[in-house]
Amino acid sequence: MNQLPIFxxxxxxxxxxxGDGEMADAKRRLIERAGGLCVGEDVRDARIAIVALEDxxxxxxxxxxxxxxxxxxxxxxxxxxxxxxxPAIIDRDPVLIAIGTGGASAGLAKALRQRLEAMLPAGLGKLAKALDAARDAxxxxxxxxPERRRAIDAALAPGGPLDPLTDRDENAVADWLEQGGQGVASGLYTLTxxxxxxxxxxxxxxxxxxxxDLVLHPFDMPGTILSRARADAAMRVDDSEAEESGVVVRLVWAKTEESS
Structure with a gap:
């Protein structure tokens, strides 16, 4: 990751x-859509600038x-x-999905947005608002x-009661709370x-x-696999002696088990 995505x-x-012309017009629409005010270079209290000059x-x-x-x-x-x-943007207010390539290819970001847009239900924003309204409950x-995060993760997982890629009725969050859904329990999980x-x-x-919460892995585990963990999860080369609380995932190679 060579950039930090922020909103x-x-x-x-x-x-x-x-700037003027098509490039500047596109950026002006984007800024104004987000509630910003487009101003000239002489304004001293601006903190962000976009340069859309052809020359x-x-x-x-x-x-x-x-x-x-x-x-x-x-x-x-x-x-x-x-x-x-x-980035390219998918807007399911208040859900906002940004797709960036670090400037490598705006066309690729656009193509990904178009594909992902078709996958996301129109009611995704309603699910976000319902979860926000149920925050205290x-x-x-x-x-x-940690217990709360695991319960929410389980509810939003594929096939879960709040799976975000499936349209749900307006009472889905209330029903989930009433049924007392559980998340991934604390403990050590070994994944081959x-x-x-x-x-x-x-x-x-x-x-x-x-x-x-913690991922233990062989020294040669590719970053492409490790990147599927939570972005804020702790990671450590497995020393086989760790005693940790929370959800601990130990990754092992299939060949390791076969040879033992």
Whole structure:
């Protein structure tokens, strides 16, 4: 991961936009859709700038001036000059899915957005709002943070009662709470990995990796497999002596088991 994805609240925020024509118009629509205010370079309280100038030398000079002021700058179609890039967006308010390639290919990001858009139910935003409205009830049902996270993970897993890729009725969250659904229990789970291709992981393996507080792995486990774990999960080369609390996932190679 060579960039940190973040969502910036632009409502009422002044954003410098330089340029005219199709490129600048597209960025203006994006900024205004997010509630931002497009302003010129002379506005001093702006903190973000987008340079949509066709001329290369003019664009480079503008980026240099704006960066010298301490602004974060996006230069359209010039990833080497960018402090940040603008992703392809799927909007299921309040769910917002951003797809970026680090500036490598806007066309690829767009193609992925179009494919993923067709997979996501129109009611996904309603599910998010229902979960938000039930926040206090969820905390009462599962007072402990790790326990609560595991219950939510289980509910949102493929085939779960709140599977986000399946349309549910408006009472789905209330029904789930009433039924007292449980998540992945604390303990040690050993997963046998037979392939370096993450697409070969089973649904159970993906679910456990996504719920893990700690992942123990062989020194030669590929990053492509480890990347399927929670982004904030602790990871450590397996020393076979760990005694940890929470959900601990131990990855082993299939060949290791066969040879033992």
């Amino acid at each position: 910036v609240n632009l409502r009422g925020v002044r954003v410098i936009l330089l 290369e030398s003019e664009a480079v000079a503008a980026v240099d001036r704006l960066k010298a002021r301490g602004l974060l700058v996006n230069a359209v179609d010039r990833p080497a000059l960018c402090d940040f890039t603008t 969820i905390r009462r049902r599962w007072p402990g943070g 990995i037979a392939s370096t291709d993450p697409d070969d992981l089973t649904l159970r393996q993906v679910r456990l990796l996504g719920s893990a």
